[in-house]
Amino acid sequence: MPTDPVREDIRTFLTSRRARLTPQQAGLPDFGGRRQVSGLRRSEVAQLAAISVEYYTRLERGNVGGVSEEILDSLARALRLDDVERAHLAALVRAAAPRRAADRDGGVRSVRDSVPQVLDAMTGAVAFVRNAHLDVLATNRLARALSEEALDTAGQPQPPNLARFVFLDPRARRFYRDWDRIAHDAVGSLRAETARTPGNTDLAGLVGELAARSREFADRWDAHDVEYYRSGQQRFHHPAVGDLDLDYDALEIPADAGLTIVTYTLTPTSPHAPAFLRLQQHGRAAAGAPGSDDDGGSPA
Structure with a gap:
């Protein structure tokens, strides 16, 4: 007892x-x-x-x-x-x-049923859930529309992993207009996680894979920089809708250690508001949702 x-x-x-x-x-x-x-x-x-x-x-x-x-x-x-x-x-x-x-196991690969419901309720924001290994575990429609290439798991392990996309997929350098900062943040996040979970073999395997396949990653890893992805602005180039500068916030889920909801939003007065509207239309069209052609034109 x-x-x-x-x-x-x-x-x-x-x-x-x-x-x-x-x-x-x-x-x-x-x-x-x-x-x-x-x-x-x-x-x-x-x-x-x-x-x-x-x-x-x-x-x-x-x-x-x-x-x-x-x-x-x-x-x-x-x-x-x-x-x-x-x-x-x-x-x-x-x-x-x-x-x-x-x-803690920062590489947890499942989410509670209620979490995707929360994401789907965020109709005006890009929203997805990732774990501390940067695996993307759940997305809403706008996240799928924005990150079509990053979520493409053809030829890579499941689920999609943002660090693999950044360092191993050449499309990432076009998608992230500030690729160097994104690469720094990705390595810094993984480095910080290794300190929190020093015995995690899955994380060690991911780091080893990236270091073996990407000289950029290996050099940045050896710098021992750490980073916490919390809030700021991220600059994208979407192949269908053009440039987007979006504000991001990373919201940890208290009941699920290691899981984080990441959102991207912008103000209605942003110069990229028309592109964001096109992204919403692109997402509806990709999902086959009603109203995908309500502007009378192509979402691109």
């Missing part, structure tokens, strides 16, 4: 969440007979979360060292946790493992 307050909180939180769920509510078959526990059994939670019973038992006892965000997401789905409960569980895990921030 846990001996410290945080581990006890984890135990009581998880046991109370499974106690409130019946097999029917969880979508499990009811074989009848007398059940000796209130709610779900540990074995049933483990089955729903696709983990072993032994591992779930260890987590329920408060032994959460090294637990990944994917496992927490699986538990949240299995136990039908809402967003507040999911954030609370993550906070308990961080409190139980003070060094969690240094050991």
